[in-house]
Amino acid sequence: MYDAARDLASFVTASPSPYHAVAEAVRRLEAAGFTAQAEDAEWNTAPGGRYLVRDGTILAWRQPAVAGAAPLRIFAAHTDSPGFKVKPNPDTGAAGWRQVAVEVYGGALWNSWLDRDLGLAGRLALYDGSVVPVHIDRPLLRIPQLAIHLDRSVNQGLTLDAQRHLLPVWGIGKPTDGELIEFLADRAGVDAAEVAAHDLVTFDLTPPSTLGRNEELLAAPRLDNLASVHAGITALLDATERAPGTVPVFVGFDHEEIGSDTATGAAGPLLETVLTQLAGGFDARRTVFARSRCLSVDVTHAAHPNYLDRHDTDHLSIPNGGPSLKVNAVQRYATDAPGAAAWQRACRDTGVPTQTFVSRNTVPCGTTVGPIMATRLGIRTVDVGIPVLSMHSARELCGVDDPSHLAVAGAQFLSDDV
Template identity: 80%
Template structure:
């Protein structure tokens, strides 16, 4: 595996939730000399590397002595999963189960018959937050045997309320059972747990795949592959004449409409400060650019009819420029030229993705940030198969390609 792909695998493994992704990102930023800007404290205008965190969102930047055009690398920290309900203890037929909701557009069937861990955080009555990571087999969503559903291979139908409940033991359900278990795991008094944010995650580790081991099978590539590349790009960018910024938003998979999502105020507030204030920011914003980075669809060999025949992307062909006439992606010609220039400067191959006219297109944080900020934005991402599955697939060369192109984009003063 290439060094960057190996490091991506380590990053993903350390990041089963957005909170863990932020913590791992902070660890890497500190190692690179970045210091924290506390959100509630006075803004520090002195030159240097800074980072700011709020829950599952991370912002980081390098500021100079005076405002300069902003170069933004925007990604998101969340992935489709199963989120534990506030009152999780349930069960039937002699089985203990955990109540969950579907978070985002998950491929439900990909979560069946997998060994699952549990991660997130506990909120205590004193206001403190305690990280949770149970990284051993704890949960499983069992599939019905074919003997009890002979038509299953002609069409699997899953009900989110009835069929997606994980089992985690035998016996009658008891209120407070899961919280008591987790409190014991992290060493707190269960009576002090006021609330929780918890999700399940697949325990199968990342692995190389293929005849020449040129592929990486990995959970949460959407979109930790982009977060990983963005942190690499920021810490490695040789910026002179630009202000490079990284943001990893939470809640993209559910529409970004939250205090820590792309539709919220966090990024705008930071960029306004970096531009010198609201009254003078227009000039800086006008010369700024944003790279919206999210994975894109690799051409699926079993379903080629779902792809535009002239705009297919293949793993290890380089990160892909994403274009949509209806602005589901924010790319326009000047933005595309800036991306092509960055790839040429970095010596990185690139591809172009356009969805088939008869297949609805997804979207990213790109159109949201472009609309909110008025900053020219271009959408890109590495191609993956099985997007939104519990386990996705990319090429081992593309993480390094994306990081290199990201560094060039952040440092480009043109």
């Protein structure tokens, strides 16, 4: 169990942005013999492991010997996490401070980012069409909190204005247009004058660590949803070694935290394009899709001991109790009874414990890529995820056993031809 948690910690550390998460997934897939399938190239029909990348989204699968001969089993997660994205014109400041202009990405817990040492990661797009990765993994930015002496009521309620209060500082002096890009270009080994645009996010530099009396908990940034991406890649590699009764597929979408309505999000066409190829074409996919299943995997809320009034006490999820089946009457989660049975069977057959999460009637639940895929594809979909405390914080908390539980049950789901 600890080995899986340690490996997850390594994956998280290597993945400060969706682009880095994809690169780390590719590294692991290629080490297992997977090869790239370009979107604009002829489809490689030879049996074997393949992957396809567009920006912050990755798909990987085992190409069957005969397209459409076996049902598809899909493990879906997302590569992005809430935080702050650098604005196109980033250089700003006031009162002798150099600052970086950012905007909020997703539903971040803003206060959790205050007074933390932050790095920058993402990519620079050059005029020649190439893209260069950026990974500044040393303290570079900090969003300073106002001292309590200047706001005596702060402990009775912190109010933050996204435009005024969340700008990180990164130096002293008068800001100069272009200096952040010059700094990043220099470290990336490119000419700043050749940088046409950028996609950059802040990330917390505190490394993952185990904690607790028996080190039974894992604290880390971006568990939502890199814990699921890591488990999905692990499950796919395990499933490809089994008898070929199914076609296992993994997809890690970008942009889930902002609604998925993008070219590389779950509402976009990428997954449908790949699945149609694996099913043997548009005319053949109807029967294949009808026999297929999807596991939508995103973290769920662990029971918070200080706020039990926000939970349904008959459906609590506890760290190290196994991944939770996520159920919602109005289909904010896509789980139905046959899908739940498939998940329960995977857990029973592998000895993995599982729980059930249902939101309190007075507390609306979030949603996942599951309902989007189910609506777009018509494939039966079930939502699951490991319990996490402090979801959408700069630093989240899960049980050390649950990453392994999720990967083991996920591999069985991908291999289940019932």
